[in-house]
Amino acid sequence: MSLTETSIKTSDAPLGRDDLARLVAKDIAPGSFVNLGIGQPTLVSNYLTEEQNITLHTENGMLGMGPEATGDDIDGDLINAGKIPVTELPGASYFHHADSFAIMRGGHLDICVLGAFQVSATGDLANWHTGAPGAIPAVGGAMDLATGAKDVFVMMTLLTREGASKIVDACTYPVTGVGCVTRVYTDKAVFLTGPDGVTVRETFGITLEELQELVPVPLKAAAAVGLQDQAAP
Amino acid sequence: MSLTETSIKTSDAPLGRDDLARLVAKDIAPGSFVNLGIGQPTLVSNYLTEEQNITLHTENGMLGMGPEATGDDIDGDLINAGKIPVTELPGASYFHHADSFAIMRGGHLDICVLGAFQVSATGDLANWHTGAPGAIPAVGGAMDLATGAKDVFVMMTLLTREGASKIVDACTYPVTGVGCVTRVYTDKAVFLTGPDGVTVRETFGITLEELQELVPVPLKAAAAVGLQDQAAP
Amino acid sequence: MLNFVDSVQAAVAGIKDGSTVMIGGFGNAGQPFELIDALLDCGATDLTVVNNNAGQGDQGLALLIKEGRVKKMICSFPRQSDSWHFDAKYKAGEIELELVPQGNLAERIRAAGAGIGGFFTPTGYGTTLAEGKETRFLDGKWQVFETPIHADVALIKALKADGKGNLVYRKTARNFGPIMAAAAKQTIVQVADIVPTGALDPENVVTPGIYVNTVVKVAGSGSAAEKAA
Amino acid sequence: MLNFVDSVQAAVAGIKDGSTVMIGGFGNAGQPFELIDALLDCGATDLTVVNNNAGQGDQGLALLIKEGRVKKMICSFPRQSDSWHFDAKYKAGEIELELVPQGNLAERIRAAGAGIGGFFTPTGYGTTLAEGKETRFLDGKWQVFETPIHADVALIKALKADGKGNLVYRKTARNFGPIMAAAAKQTIVQVADIVPTGALDPENVVTPGIYVNTVVKVAGSGSAAEKAA
Numbered sequence: 001m002s003l004t005e006t007s008i009k010t011s012d013a014p015l016g017r018d019d020l021a022r023l024v025a026k027d028i029a030p031g032s033f034v035n036l037g038i039g040q041p042t043l044v045s046n047y048l049t050e051e052q053n054i055t056l057h058t059e060n061g062m063l064g065m066g067p068e069a070t071g072d073d074i075d076g077d078l079i080n081a082g083k084i085p086v087t088e089l090p091g092a093s094y095f096h097h098a099d100s101f102a103i104m105r106g107g108h109l110d111i112c113v114l115g116a117f118q119v120s121a122t123g124d125l126a127n128w129h130t131g132a133p134g135a136i137p138a139v140g141g142a143m144d145l146a147t148g149a150k151d152v153f154v155m156m157t158l159l160t161r162e163g164a165s166k167i168v169d170a171c172t173y174p175v176t177g178v179g180c181v182t183r184v185y186t187d188k189a190v191f192l193t194g195p196d197g198v199t200v201r202e203t204f205g206i207t208l209e210e211l212q213e214l215v216p217v218p219l220k221a222a223a224a225v226g227l228q229d230q231a232a233p
Numbered sequence: 234m235s236l237t238e239t240s241i242k243t244s245d246a247p248l249g250r251d252d253l254a255r256l257v258a259k260d261i262a263p264g265s266f267v268n269l270g271i272g273q274p275t276l277v278s279n280y281l282t283e284e285q286n287i288t289l290h291t292e293n294g295m296l297g298m299g300p301e302a303t304g305d306d307i308d309g310d311l312i313n314a315g316k317i318p319v320t321e322l323p324g325a326s327y328f329h330h331a332d333s334f335a336i337m338r339g340g341h342l343d344i345c346v347l348g349a350f351q352v353s354a355t356g357d358l359a360n361w362h363t364g365a366p367g368a369i370p371a372v373g374g375a376m377d378l379a380t381g382a383k384d385v386f387v388m389m390t391l392l393t394r395e396g397a398s399k400i401v402d403a404c405t406y407p408v409t410g411v412g413c414v415t416r417v418y419t420d421k422a423v424f425l426t427g428p429d430g431v432t433v434r435e436t437f438g439i440t441l442e443e444l445q446e447l448v449p450v451p452l453k454a455a456a457a458v459g460l461q462d463q464a465a466p
Numbered sequence: 467m468l469n470f471v472d473s474v475q476a477a478v479a480g481i482k483d484g485s486t487v488m489i490g491g492f493g494n495a496g497q498p499f500e501l502i503d504a505l506l507d508c509g510a511t512d513l514t515v516v517n518n519n520a521g522q523g524d525q526g527l528a529l530l531i532k533e534g535r536v537k538k539m540i541c542s543f544p545r546q547s548d549s550w551h552f553d554a555k556y557k558a559g560e561i562e563l564e565l566v567p568q569g570n571l572a573e574r575i576r577a578a579g580a581g582i583g584g585f586f587t588p589t590g591y592g593t594t595l596a597e598g599k600e601t602r603f604l605d606g607k608w609q610v611f612e613t614p615i616h617a618d619v620a621l622i623k624a625l626k627a628d629g630k631g632n633l634v635y636r637k638t639a640r641n642f643g644p645i646m647a648a649a650a651k652q653t654i655v656q657v658a659d660i661v662p663t664g665a666l667d668p669e670n671v672v673t674p675g676i677y678v679n680t681v682v683k684v685a686g687s688g689s690a691a692e693k694a695a
Numbered sequence: 696m697l698n699f700v701d702s703v704q705a706a707v708a709g710i711k712d713g714s715t716v717m718i719g720g721f722g723n724a725g726q727p728f729e730l731i732d733a734l735l736d737c738g739a740t741d742l743t744v745v746n747n748n749a750g751q752g753d754q755g756l757a758l759l760i761k762e763g764r765v766k767k768m769i770c771s772f773p774r775q776s777d778s779w780h781f782d783a784k785y786k787a788g789e790i791e792l793e794l795v796p797q798g799n800l801a802e803r804i805r806a807a808g809a810g811i812g813g814f815f816t817p818t819g820y821g822t823t824l825a826e827g828k829e830t831r832f833l834d835g836k837w838q839v840f841e842t843p844i845h846a847d848v849a850l851i852k853a854l855k856a857d858g859k860g861n862l863v864y865r866k867t868a869r870n871f872g873p874i875m876a877a878a879a880k881q882t883i884v885q886v887a888d889i890v891p892t893g894a895l896d897p898e899n900v901v902t903p904g905i906y907v908n909t910v911v912k913v914a915g916s917g918s919a920a921e922k923a924a
Binding site: 291292293294295308309310311312313316321327328329330331333334335337338357362367368369370371372373374375376377380381407408409410411 | 492493494495496542543544545546549552553556557563565566567568569570571572573575576587588589590591592593594595608635636637638639640641642643644645672
């Protein structure tokens with residue numbers, strides 16, 4: 001179970017936001033039903049290919065969401081969960097809010113991709129509230145997304161602006177869901193999280209030893225647990 | 234609170250099934266949404282007038298049900314809860330079983346008309362099962378109908394073939410719902426039931442005193458509780 | 467993953483012994499007769515079947531019961547004039563029955579699809595069907611705790627599917643189809659017609675394709691009237 | 696009873712002080728702007744408002760809050776870049792907030808309409824929003840007990856109504872409309888168009904007229920795009 005550099009994939013440099021989005025997109029299995037959270041996860045849609053045949057869900061009531069609308073295609077009645085005008089693809093469907101959240105809460109989505117403040121070693125997610133005194137809380141669909149999807153992927157930078165790891169032993173921010181995150185995509189590495197702790201699938205411009213120095217929880221290398229080739233769910 | 238012959242409406246003779254159905258139909262307020270149970274209650278639909286603008290619900294998934302279908306209008310995909318082919322009126326709508334029972338269970342139906350084995354003095358209903366040893370039970374939507382509608386009307390003969398009153402102090406048959414029946418239409422009288430016991434609204438070819446001899450629970454006359462004119466809900 | 471298959475035999479081939487199988491339909495409307503026949507042929511046994519009834523006459527579900535392939539029925543209305551195969555098995559103690567008020571059946575199926583772990587409902591309070599169940603006074607009424615009904619497989623009938631598996635139904639044949647599709651791990655649908663993706667108005671889709679796994683076209687299965695004729 | 700009225704003022708005239716009012720819409724899509732404006736004008740106060748948000752900018756719900764007419768908000772996402780009126784009232788302790796995960800908000804509204812007294816859901820388990828709530832281990836997961844949200848009045852927007860009050864919506868403007876219509880004692884709907892009874896296909900009706908009490912036609916309110924333009 002020791003960290004060995006040769007047991008996992010590596011690349012020369014940290015990944016930018018778009019490279020990371022491309023990687024997440026590539027990891028989504030063909031035919032999947034996916035919900036992309038507001039912010040960085042939205043970038044993933046730019047890299048999904050037609051061959052993948054991915055269906056996007058937006059929790060305000062639609063399956064088969066297309067790209068952001070521009071020009072004459074903008075229709076105020078057709079928006080995504082971030083309230084951005086979007087388009088409709090052939091084979092789309094509309095439904096009311098309870099039916100839409102039933103899709104999510106009933107475990108029918110294959111993957112949900114979310115941003116995060118922190119992810120704990122066992123997959124607890126904190127992404128809804130800083131907990132700062134006086135801050136007005138707002139949760140939206142974050143807790144439903146965290147709890148409902150079969151797989152919850154997080155996209156974030158590994159470190160805060162102050163240099164602290166966002167992968168933590170236990171979340172210090174208020175949690176959104178308990179033990180829900182299955183995979184964390186960061187600029188420096190991809191992590192698999194679960195009841196057994198954190199496994200590193202690949203690193204970007206950093207050695208495993210250097211990574212372990214940044215992250216305050218024990219890291220396992222993917223090969224050690226037979227996950228080398230698990231690039232897609 | 235004594236029974237006084239002059240305080241309620243009377244007629245010369247017991248009512249036949251069709252006369253009773255006509256009376257129930259007349260008592261349904263204009264614009265009501267109504268579910269008519271299988272059997273005798275179905276007759277009520279024959280006497281609803283266009284001016285009443287009643288919308289019929291069938292729990293297998295439809296509002297705006299029309300009369301029984303005949304000849305070329307018979308369509309196997311368009312049936313009522315009794316599995317009889319029916320027709321569709323303008324302004325109808327279809328929905329799935331959970332949405333259909335939500336209409337009933339959510340208290341949105343104004344009136345449900347049901348048959349019964351027994352009704353207790355406080356409105357308990359027994360109409361789903363004789364409780365006979367070896368009998369195979371079947372409940373269908375009876376318990377949902379009994380519990381969900383704003384008003385539950387029962388239509389039945391007052392007496393069993395053996396001459397026993399079906400209005401009883403407490404049901405000896407297994408109950409379908411507790412305290413749910415608000416009105417009982419029989420061949421001999423119309424009764425209002427509720428937490429305060431049984432009130433007679435009108436009699437048919439029988440005096441109140443004679444009626445009291447048949448029914449083993451104390452009867453009040455409608456005028457005594459100010460219900461003389463409550464012909465419609 | 468969504469599959470389109472060429473035969474009802476291929477559609478049901480994956481159903482395993484011991485499965486819980488939901489079967490759509492209310493009366494003949496919406497009954498997936500051909501899928502049920504294929505289930506009979508495929509030999510799967512030790513089944514728990516969820517349906518409104520417990521078979522009628524000498525066809526479909528009634529034959530599955532007759533052949534001893536159903537260990538348990540979850541239904542609201544087993545006893546009918548022509549439910550003789552169920553009646554015989556039940557009286558012989560060879561089939562288990564969970565009798566559920568029809569609205570509870572629908573809501574429990576809906577709960578399974580919607581990720582609800584259990585709910586309180588007034589239906590059945592004070593009756594023998596609520597005996598032994600937890601009760602609670604809520605919203606001014608006594609209510610009974612009911613739990614979701616999950617299934618391994620749902621066999622349903624719809625009118626049309628498009629290339630994404632989106633479904634529309636026809637009249638009261640809709641009944642249990644949409645909620646069973648959502649409650650089962652594998653949903654197998656027979657349709658009268660398969661239309662190109664984009665041919666169904668997104669406003670009018672009743673069951674989104676996310677709930678559908680296998681689609682098979684059965685010619686002439688659009689209307690129970692045709693079946694009965 | 697179903698009423699068709701000629702003005703939004705007449706539509707909201709019966710709303711009493713102290714009412715719980717559900718307001719449809721998610722973002723601008725499906726917001727019944729004209730009904731909200733009429734509610735502001737009619738003077739009803741001491742309201743509990745159920746909406747996904749807590750007002751934006753200087754219009755509609757935000758103005759109701761600014762004017763001190765809302766004593767409590769039940770919503771999932773009050774804090775936005777332009778929610779300054781809510782923010783000010785909240786920081787001043789002049790408005791109560793019940794913050795509800797969006798899916799719980801939808802499901803609790805649905806429960807009210809469907810006669811469910813309460814339900815268990817995994818959403819929110821282990822979070823501060825579930826503090827003090829009953830929890831139970833069901834279907835392999837810890838779940839939280841949630842109760843229905845009933846309302847006196849719902850203000851919603853649909854695309855069309857027919858003479859029976861049946862409604863259809865447009866695209867993602869459907870959102871909370873159908874479940875709020877079912878959860879409120881009185882449902883008031885603004886539509887872009889009123890069509891003859893029979894003009895809506897019964898297969899495609901989204902909200903059956905049984906859930907609708909008052910309909911008012913508001914010209915040009917069919918698309919939020921038109922409102923924004």
